Amino acid sequence: MTSGNLPSPAWSLEEEEAEDGGHGKPEELCSGEHPRQFFTEAQRLREQSLLLDEEVSVAGRVYRVHRVILAAVSSLFRDRLLNSRGPRTPISLNVAPRGWEAVLTFAYEGVLGSAPWRDVLAAAEALGAPRVKAVVQQRCEVLGSSQEDAEQPNGAEELRRNLRSIEVLYQQGIGCDLELEADGCRLWVHRAALACGSEFFGAMLLSGMRESQGTKVSLHTISAQDLRLLVSYAYSGVVQARWPGLLRAAQVALQYQSSSCLALCQRALAQGLSPTRCLALFSMAEAPGLEQLWSRARHYLLTHLPAVASCPAFPSFPATCLAELLDSDELHVQEEFEAFMAARCWLAANPATQVSEAKALLGCVRFGRMSTRELRRVHAVGLPTPLPPDLLQQLLVEAEVPGPERRREPDQALVVIGGDGLRSDMAVRQPSGKVWWARAFCCGIGLVRTVEWGCLPPLPAPGRFRHGAASLTGKELYVCGGQDFYSNSSTLASTFRWDPSQEDWEEVAPLCQARCFFPLVALDGLLYALGGRDNGIALDSVEVYDPELNVWREAPALPEPCFAHAAAILEGQLYLSGGCSGTDEILDTLLHYNPNLEKPRALLSPMGVPRAAHVMAALGGRLYVAGGLGKFGDLLSFEVYEPRTDSWTRLAPLPSPHVGAAVAILQGELFVLGGYSHRTYALSHLIHAYSPGLGRWLCLGTLPRPRAEMPACILHPAALVTTQHATKPAG
Structure with missing residues (x-):
């Protein structure tokens, strides 16, 4: 029963509180595992004849x-x-x-x-x-x-x-047989229930020591607030607090051994990260049991360094930790100049820093990777006083040219399947059967960025485009429908499956109806193919695939036929947006589709602009839609839907057209890959990523070949360990 030495949060969260005036409604988090753990422990105590009454x-x-x-x-x-x-x-x-x-x-x-x-x-x-x-x-x-x-x-x-x-x-005080006292707070509890709901109190009450006897226990190492939290969670499995309160609850759960409470708080903390909050988490970085949370916070810091550097708490960030971020290959900046400005900002706010320490920090900036334009900006800004002016020149002279590249190797694999090359000569034009996956994202000198690609087994000939692809578990791929040529009669119904145990694709049950221009999504262990087009006719039908039975069956239909629409899963709910109607009208609709209802559709607030052949993805509890085709051609517009308010907000537009592009969520960023421009019919091979924390787009490199009208999926990297085909696949 020692309090340990885990520090309290050392960083100010006044900004976070000020967002809602400090009076925002606390969020109620409920653990799905706690009731099961509670009664599993109760059963164990009964089998061992402990605390029976x-x-x-x-x-x-x-x-x-x-x-x-x-x-x-x-x-x-x-x-x-x-x-x-x-x-x-x-x-x-x-x-x-x-x-x-x-x-x-x-x-x-x-x-x-x-x-x-x-x-x-x-x-x-x-x-x-x-x-x-x-x-x-x-x-x-x-x-x-x-x-x-x-x-x-x-x-x-x-x-x-x-x-x-x-x-x-x-709550009603019925049958309570134990009084707990801490810091003037007295709570009457059930001895057996408390032992089942809290590992800390269970160990205390079953230890055979003095605290396990009698009807009263005085706790000298727990505050009244912490005691209420531990007892409340033991009985309910619920934590109710705003973000700073969750931080405190996680510390209490870690200190007093409440594993399910700790897991609940960690999940919530990881979902609500911001620059200020990541800095607040640093005080817990070394605590055993919080490694996963700190890993998420560290990744956020690496991908949002410019925003972090503008926080009031940034000058208090330890220099050694900032140096580690600047030195990391995974630092995700638009240009190396941003890394220099982060170091300069910290040094300006800490003028007492020794020259040797400043040199060590600035030495982590990769000056050898800067373009001539960036170097001119470095000279123009210079170093903050009282650092000597010649220190910068010394660093530039000592910089390795070219410096080591920054190389991000995501913890998930981005896979792109098939697609269309849009060649003008129809005689040689055919869909791609290639399946690529991104091994790493590399940053060269200046703004030069490349992607290191590998190959998975190709799709069965002759390839396909306008098809659907999804993964149920992150370990396998399903591909179905689409077209293998450019006539209305070339629409496909075939379905293929691949996993790492297979050298090639396996054909499984075909769709009930051939379809193209449709999204395929995974929900509750099933695959849903929604709408689309067959033989030039728009469809309102929906099919669902059960992998255990290897069968497609009909699901409730969409409210009207549509194709070239987008779909995404947000918090277990399926949404569809836009597309073209049966009369080729471009739609602005957002539909909530529940396949478990006889009439599964509910229209929500429409998008700000009608769009088709666009992308949609769920990220951070919101739906993002980007690009596509509008009534007057290419769309660069980008908007986000907030389910709590049923409203849309416009964001920074795409840097270039992406009609018929692929989309994926990777490491908290929205990826838009390939596509084409409807105005020029020029294919795109660019990969643009949007970071919600920075509110900007970043070009991360290119596809192996320009492609459009293909899907993308995310797989676990373990699924690709044995598939080392080619590092630079042909188109």
Whole structure:
């Protein structure tokens, strides 16, 4: 029971609080794992006869249980918990043993077991267990009166409801048998429930030491605020706080060994990163157990250095850490001059820095990679006082020319499949069958950027374009539909699958209907092919593929036929935007499509401009749409949809046209790849990436060959370890 030496947040988050006036509604985060962990521990304690406080006799057999766990489902045990003062007397039940055991299993595991439903109903009636009774009656109605065994309930949902019932008992003070005191705060809790919900308190209450005995425990190393957090989370699995509060909750969870609370806070903290928040996380960088969170924060710092350098807290960032960022190959800057300006900004705010330390920091800037224009800007800006002017000249003379390149090797693989070359000579024009994946993104001298490409096995000849591609697990690729030539009759229905265990593509069940110009998305372990066009006719049909059954089946149709539209999955929900209608009208619609409903469509706020052959992707809880074709030709416009307000916001436009481009999300950035210009019919081989934190586009290099009307996917790098085909694939 030591407090450890984990520091409190050392960075000011006043800016974050000021965004909502410090009165923003706290976000409620609920752990999906905590109820299961809570009752798994309860079951372990029961099997080892620990903290048991109730004896139940059924048909001559005595069962020892935790009264608070049974009280979550039974009014009989809730009443015994309410009147638990005085000597504890065993209880005898006149019910069938299998019916009692079913209720007991329901309380600890959320399921009923295999008892006959008549026995379970009788036991539920005797114990005052309405939820058990309702589950059995519902299942029996579905299965018919002739069925002897009731179907199992949803164990995870029932455990969540069980935990909520125990939380209500705590809030009402029913049956609490232990008083905790810390820093003047006193809380009455259930000994058994607290041991199940918190590793820290479980270890304390089961240790056999003085704190595990009696009805009162004084805690001298925990603040009142931390005690309330730990107890509240133990009973609920919920953390309610704005971002600074989450930072504090993560520290408490780490310090007092609440693994599920720590995991919950880390996920939330990683999703809400900003320059100021990343600097705030630095105080926790060395804490064991937070390596994954710090890795995400470090990556954010590497990709948003200009924005980080403009934060008020940036001068307090340790020089050694800034040097490590500047020296990293993965530093993601538009030009090396930005790295120099970050170092200069820090030195200007820390004038007491020794010359030797300043030289070491500036030595991490790769002056040898700068263009002549960048070097002129460096000379024009110079070094801040009181550093000697000749230090800059010394650094430039000592710089290695050319300096080492910056090389980003993402932790996921970007894959581009097939596409069209748009050659003017139709006799030699054919779709590509190549499948490429990006090994690394390299930064040369000045703004020169290249991508190191590798090849996967090519698609079966003759290739295809206007097709769909997706991955269900990140370890395999599915490709279906599209066209293999340039007539309406050349639309495809075939579907192919590839994974690293295969040397070539495997043909699986074909689509029910041939289609092209359609998106293919993965949702809940299934693939959805939405709309498109066949033989020149727009489609409203939707098909869903089940990989376990290897079969396509019909899903609810779209509200109207459309093709050349885009789709994306945001927080488990499927959205479609734009496209062309059956009369070739370009649409501005945004549709929420729920395949589990008979009428699965809900129209949302339309985009700012109608568009087709565009891209859409989900990033940071928002939907981004970019490029495509508008009523008057190429679109450079770029906008983002905010689901909470059902509204669109215009952002920085694309640097160049991308009609029929591919899209992917890689390391928190939106990638738009290839496409063409409808005005000139010139193909694009450029890769543009948008960083929401910086609000700008960056050209990261080029495709191996110019291509349009092809999809892109993201795979786990482990899936490509054994596929080392070619480093510079042909087109």
